[in-house]
Amino acid sequence: xxxxxxxxxxxxxxxxxxREVSPALDEIHRxxxxxxxxxxxxxxxxxxxxxxxxxxxxxxxxxxxPLFAVAAVAAAFALGIAFRPHEQQAAIPASGATLAVTPPAxxxxxxxxxxxxxxxxxxxxxxxxxLVALRGERARATVGTRVRLTLVGDGRVTVLAAARDGDIExxxxxxxxxxxxxxxxxxxxxxxxxxxxxxxxxxxxxVEVAAAGSRVAVARGKVRTETTTGDGAEVAAGNSWTSGDxxxxxxxxxxxLALADHQAAxxxxxxxxxxxxxxxxxxxxxxxxxxxxxxxDLNALYExxxxxxxxxxxxxxxxxxxxxxxxxxxxxxxxxxxxxxARLALTxxxxxxxxxxxxxxxxxxxxxxxxxxxxxxxxRAQPPAPR
Amino acid sequence: xxxRRPSPTADAAEDARLVAAAERGDRSAFDxxxxxxxxxxxxxxxxxxxxxSDRDDLVQQIFVxxxxxxxxxxxxxxFSTFLHRIVLNVAYEHLARRRRGRTEPLDDRLxxxxxxxxxxxxxxxxxxxxxxRIFALMDHLSPKRRAAFVxxxxxxxxxxxxxxxxxxxxxxxxxRVLEARRELSVALDRRSQREHR
Numbered sequence: 001x002x003x004x005x006x007x008x009x010x011x012x013x014x015x016x017x018x019r020e021v022s023p024a025l026d027e028i029h030r031x032x033x034x035x036x037x038x039x040x041x042x043x044x045x046x047x048x049x050x051x052x053x054x055x056x057x058x059x060x061x062x063x064x065x066p067l068f069a070v071a072a073v074a075a076a077f078a079l080g081i082a083f084r085p086h087e088q089q090a091a092i093p094a095s096g097a098t099l100a101v102t103p104p105a106x107x108x109x110x111x112x113x114x115x116x117x118x119x120x121x122x123x124x125x126x127x128x129x130x131l132v133a134l135r136g137e138r139a140r141a142t143v144g145t146r147v148r149l150t151l152v153g154d155g156r157v158t159v160l161a162a163a164r165d166g167d168i169e170x171x172x173x174x175x176x177x178x179x180x181x182x183x184x185x186x187x188x189x190x191x192x193x194x195x196x197x198x199x200x201x202x203x204x205x206x207v208e209v210a211a212a213g214s215r216v217a218v219a220r221g222k223v224r225t226e227t228t229t230g231d232g233a234e235v236a237a238g239n240s241w242t243s244g245d246x247x248x249x250x251x252x253x254x255x256x257l258a259l260a261d262h263q264a265a266x267x268x269x270x271x272x273x274x275x276x277x278x279x280x281x282x283x284x285x286x287x288x289x290x291x292x293x294x295x296x297d298l299n300a301l302y303e304x305x306x307x308x309x310x311x312x313x314x315x316x317x318x319x320x321x322x323x324x325x326x327x328x329x330x331x332x333x334x335x336x337x338x339x340x341x342a343r344l345a346l347t348x349x350x351x352x353x354x355x356x357x358x359x360x361x362x363x364x365x366x367x368x369x370x371x372x373x374x375x376x377x378x379x380r381a382q383p384p385a386p387r
Numbered sequence: 388x389x390x391r392r393p394s395p396t397a398d399a400a401e402d403a404r405l406v407a408a409a410e411r412g413d414r415s416a417f418d419x420x421x422x423x424x425x426x427x428x429x430x431x432x433x434x435x436x437x438x439x440s441d442r443d444d445l446v447q448q449i450f451v452x453x454x455x456x457x458x459x460x461x462x463x464x465x466f467s468t469f470l471h472r473i474v475l476n477v478a479y480e481h482l483a484r485r486r487r488g489r490t491e492p493l494d495d496r497l498x499x500x501x502x503x504x505x506x507x508x509x510x511x512x513x514x515x516x517x518x519x520r521i522f523a524l525m526d527h528l529s530p531k532r533r534a535a536f537v538x539x540x541x542x543x544x545x546x547x548x549x550x551x552x553x554x555x556x557x558x559x560x561x562x563r564v565l566e567a568r569r570e571l572s573v574a575l576d577r578r579s580q581r582e583h584r
Contacts, residue, residue, distance in 0.1 A: 006568065006569070006572040007568055007572075009572060009575060010540075010568050010571045010572055010575070011540070013521075013575060014521055014524065014525075014571055014575075015540050015541055017517060017518065017521050018434060018521065018537070018541045019541055020503075021433070021434070021501040021502070021518065022501060022502075022503065023429060023430045023433035023434065023438070023500075023501055024426065024429075024430070025425070025426060025429055030425070032443070033425065033429075033443055033446060033447070034422065034425070036443060036444075036447045037421060037425075037446070037447050037450045037451070038418070040447045040448075040450065040451040041414070041417070041418075041450070041451060041454055043451075044451055044454050044455055045414065253444055253447060306487075336487060340484075370483075373479075373480050373483055376476050376479075376480055377480075379456075380452060380455075
């Protein structure tokens with residue numbers, strides 16, 4: 001077969017069929033897609049605003065630290081006087097509505113400095129206590145043994161006294177609350193937020209305080225929502241609802257990922273009273289990998305990592321990819337694993353981490369195609385230009 | 388169905404106006420801008436990567452990437468060119484990732500959505516299987532060859548136009564299309580041999 005015959009055959013059997021396909025969007029698909037894009041653009045807007053705020057704060061922060069240092073010395077001196085060992089210590093009175101977590105010094109967590117509250121013994125959120133997360137922070141806590149929550153700052157959530165035994169009631173004042181609730185033992189969880197009451201029997205969901213009320217999104221199970229005017233809706237898995245207009249829409253990819261991450265962060269943890277703070281952007285410690293006597297096949301490990309990425313088990317994917325990177329620093333999968341880690345960091349919106357991962361790549365990649373991918377990822381990881 | 392080319396020249400001025408407004412921080416201008424191009428992006432992405440299930444995620448990623456990259460858009464090329472370069476970058480990255488992993492079979496519903504609605508059920512089933520086979524053959528191509536082949540052979544784009552989108556020179560694009568044709572021809576031969584056995 002000569003070249004002309006070969007081209008004719010390809011044209012007849014492949015090109016003609018591909019020209020006939022009509023990848024058009026119907027109205028429902030278009031609405032779903034534009035909803036997802038709008039949500040992605042909202043996130044980009046928020047990131048840009050946060051970046052602008054951070055940039056604007058930086059020069060002032062530089063001047064503030066000496067002041068904080070002076071204040072800290074003065075406080076230490078005062079404490080030294082107050083807590084002299086030979087004197088009777090005054091009992092600290094418990095206030096009625098205590099804050100389980102007090103916000104750390106201005107800007108300390110956001111800048112990645114260690115937060116002393118991490119060193120405190122684990123606490124549970126009891127009725128009439130609140131959990132606070134500063135802008136860019138995540139705070140995790142449990143309520144009883146059935147509620148595991150992540151609060152994304154700026155945010156504050158309070159545990160209210162429930163009307164019935166077995167019920168749990170939360171009030172979200174601001175921020176985004178990601179909740180995993182095990183309702184198998186009975187009882188319901190209610191989350192009050194501006195303009196909405198969300199009742200849950202057992203599910204994985206998020207409530208977010210937005211400008212025009214509240215948004216509720218469900219990843220697993222089903223919740224019942226109610227506006228202040230009594231209009232109700234059932235929100236099934238994969239959907240979100242806003243209190244302002246009572247509209248149901250598919251859950252955004254960004255929120256679905258946040259819920260998957262919230263769940264992944266709790267995997268392997270016993271549901272016990274616990275509280276921890278994570279500064280944003282999170283500095284991921286490399287997970288310790290227990291090495292079996294026989295080195296597992298790295299290809300199999302990579303396949304597992306790919307499966308975890310497909311299933312959105314992002315924490316597991318990260319762990320497997322880091323394992324490959326650790327074990328195979330000169331092997332063929334090293335570069336691919338690093339590129340995947342950079343992708344995951346970008347999925348999290350953590351550009352700094354993505355750039356750190358990309359910086360671990362060797363100057364010359366084995367496969368030029370991977371070099372192009374690395375360039376593309378690096379371009380995506382660059383901070384947004386301020387407007 | 389004839390292939391619609393993105394943004395005819397008459398629309399370029401409106402694009403430029405919306406880009407300028409979006410760069411000044413007018414989010415609604417960007418919303419209008421992306422809605423104008425949504426269909427062309429969706430169609431091109433589908434032709435390049437096939438009707439895969441994570442296509443919607445990629446479309447979302449494309450427009451968020453464009454939004455973030457807008458301050459760096461200098462206006463040296465049209466907005467449409469700038470946008471479709473990002474489409475091809477994202478498609479390329481997706482294809483590269485897919486080649487390293489397992490390829491999931493295409494969903495019947497996603498294939499059906501590509502076909503003319505008036506066809507009879509038998510005809511649709513036949514066309515669906517044919518499309519499945521064609522996309523499987525396309526999966527043999529490297530991402531670069533596949534993108535070049537779709538732009539030049541399927542969408543009838545000139546080598547210069549395709550080269551500007553693929554960030555390559557026209558000779559390289561021509562070479563990729565030739566190699567793609569050769570590989571597809573070999574794959575068709577193999578398929579015929581298997582079917583005759």
